[in-house]
Amino acid sequence: xxxxxxxxxxxxxxxxxxxxxxxxxxxxxxxxxxxxxxxxxxxxxxxxxxxxxxxxxxxxxxxxxxxxxxxxxxxxxxxxxxxxxxxxxxxxxxxxxxxxxxxxxxxxxxxxxxxxxxxxxxxxxxxxxxxxxxxxxxxxxxxxxxxxxxxxxxxxxxxxxxxxxxxxxxxxxxxxxxxxxxxxxxxxxxxxxxxxxxxxxxxxxxxxxxxxxxxxxxxxxxxxxxxxxxxxxxxxxxxxxxxxxxxxxxxxxxxxxxxxxxxxxxxxxxxxxxxxxxxxxxxxxxxxxxxxxxxxxxxxxxxxxxxxxxxxxxxxxxxxxxxxxxxxxxxxxxxxxxxxxxxxxxxxxxxxxxxxxxxxxxxxxxxxxxxxxxxxxxx
Numbered sequence: 001x002x003x004x005x006x007x008x009x010x011x012x013x014x015x016x017x018x019x020x021x022x023x024x025x026x027x028x029x030x031x032x033x034x035x036x037x038x039x040x041x042x043x044x045x046x047x048x049x050x051x052x053x054x055x056x057x058x059x060x061x062x063x064x065x066x067x068x069x070x071x072x073x074x075x076x077x078x079x080x081x082x083x084x085x086x087x088x089x090x091x092x093x094x095x096x097x098x099x100x101x102x103x104x105x106x107x108x109x110x111x112x113x114x115x116x117x118x119x120x121x122x123x124x125x126x127x128x129x130x131x132x133x134x135x136x137x138x139x140x141x142x143x144x145x146x147x148x149x150x151x152x153x154x155x156x157x158x159x160x161x162x163x164x165x166x167x168x169x170x171x172x173x174x175x176x177x178x179x180x181x182x183x184x185x186x187x188x189x190x191x192x193x194x195x196x197x198x199x200x201x202x203x204x205x206x207x208x209x210x211x212x213x214x215x216x217x218x219x220x221x222x223x224x225x226x227x228x229x230x231x232x233x234x235x236x237x238x239x240x241x242x243x244x245x246x247x248x249x250x251x252x253x254x255x256x257x258x259x260x261x262x263x264x265x266x267x268x269x270x271x272x273x274x275x276x277x278x279x280x281x282x283x284x285x286x287x288x289x290x291x292x293x294x295x296x297x298x299x300x301x302x303x304x305x306x307x308x309x310x311x312x313x314x315x316x317x318x319x320x321x322x323x324x325x326x327x328x329x330x331x332x333x334x335x336x337x338x339x340x341x342x343x344x345x346x347x348x349x350x351x352x353x354x355x356x357x358x359x360x361x362x363x364x365x366x367x368x369x370x371x372x373x374x375x376x377x378x379x
Contacts, residue, residue: 041108041150041152041153042111042153043152043154043155044086044153044155044159047088047111047156048086048087048088050088051087052088052089052090052091053079053082053083053089053090053111053112054093054109054110055076055083055090055093055112055114056093056095056101056104056105056109056110057073057076057093057094057101057114057115058094058098058115060115060355062074062075062116062139063075063116064092064094064114065354067253070255071090072244074138074139075114075115075135075139076090076092077174078171078174079112079147081167081174082160082163085163086159093109093110094354096347101115102127102148105127105150106126111149111153112130112148112149112156113147113149114147116135116147117146118144118145119132119145119146123148126151127151128149128150128153128154128157129147129148129149130146130147130148130149130157130160130161130164131147131160131161132145134165134168135164138171176243190239192235192239192240193235193237194236196235196371200378203378205224205375205378206227206236208238208249208270208274209227211271211274212226212227215274215275215278219278219281219282219285221298222372222376224375224378225298225372226274228369228372228374228375229250229302229368230250230274232367232368233246233249233250233251234249234251236249238268238269238273247264247267247268248268248269248270248273249270249274250276250277252267252277252280256276257273257276260276260277260279261275261276261279277305280305281301281305284300284301284304284305284309287304288300288304288309290327291327292327293327296328296329299330299369300312300329300333302364302368303329303333303361303364303365306360306364307337307356307357310353311337311340311353311356311361312333312337312361313352314336314340314350314351314352315336315339315340316333316336317351317352318336318350319332320350321348321350322336324336337361338362340356340358341355341359
């Protein structure tokens with residue numbers, strides 16, 4: 001849920017690499033198919049009758065990831081939009097390799113592969129290709145890519161290709177995240193960056209110093225640390241909306257905000273937003289209570305606030321497996337966080353939540369710790 005200091009809407013495709021992401025709530029379960037080793041042919045009419053489009057994909061920057069229990073990824077968002085157009089919800093089953101994608105599609109375990117498969121002669125002989133021109137152009141791929149449909153589902157392939165043709169001009173809009181509150185108001189990504197220190201001579205970091213002082217006592221943090229985190233999240237903009245849909249001063253995700261007692265409309269009230277963030281910090285503090293060193297625990301709390309405790313727990317599991325200290329951030333768990341963007345590691349048997357955008361979380365923690373040190377010098 002990081003909201004990087006330099007933000008533009010044009011960065012959506014690059015930054016959606018990501019911060020993939022699942023939380024502590026529920027890890028993904030791989031390979032939950034419609035019917036094991038299904039042999040019956042299911043085409044468009046059967047899919048619509050079932051009301052569910054089963055997509056097969058891989059974790060990846062643009063293909064699919066989870067963040068706070070929500071599905072993200074450019075190709076996933078397109079698949080979700082297509083499914084809605086035919087009156088269906090989308091269900092995602094994540095495989096571990098391109099060969100698994102093809103194997104399970106041919107077995108009838110899913111309806112369509114929505115990972116950007118590199119097009120070759122073998123692929124064209126085995127499957128019906130969908131959206132080759134549109135996807136290759138939109139993703140700006142150096143080589144042709146396409147979605148795959150079984151040859152016994154020609155109506156589905158025809159429908160997908162027609163939808164791609166008709167909606168290609170809307171792809172950017174369809175993959176730009178927007179948040180809608182209970183009144184129907186839509187919030188698109190936006191942010192105004194403020195100075196990291198408002199008035200050094202007067203010892204004033206921001207307009208919200210009084211709130212940081214007030215609520216830091218509720219989580220036993222130095223108020224300068226809360227201020228440093230707030231700047232990393234929103235650059236002190238209480239009306240900020242990130243490309244991932246995070247809201248307000250402390251960039252709470254909508255579902256997280258609501259679970260912390262903050263409505264979407266109230267998320268732009270800086271005090272209410274900060275109060276919800278402190279509740280989340282306390283929850284994470286309890287989650288990492290076995291980390292005895294309070295200074296180390298702060299780093300884990302920050303990392304989990306950014307990427308989700310599920311991913312950080314995965315990094316700790318990797319640390320245990322590869323002989324590192326799961327209770328120490330620097331040089332240990334931070335390295336495993338970086339590795340979780342590599343297939344070798346996010347497909348490891350000890351990893352439950354898959355791919356994450358590790359570099360973002362890595363820098364998030366260190367940027368806040370560095371800024372905290374600078375803010376403590378402000379008197």
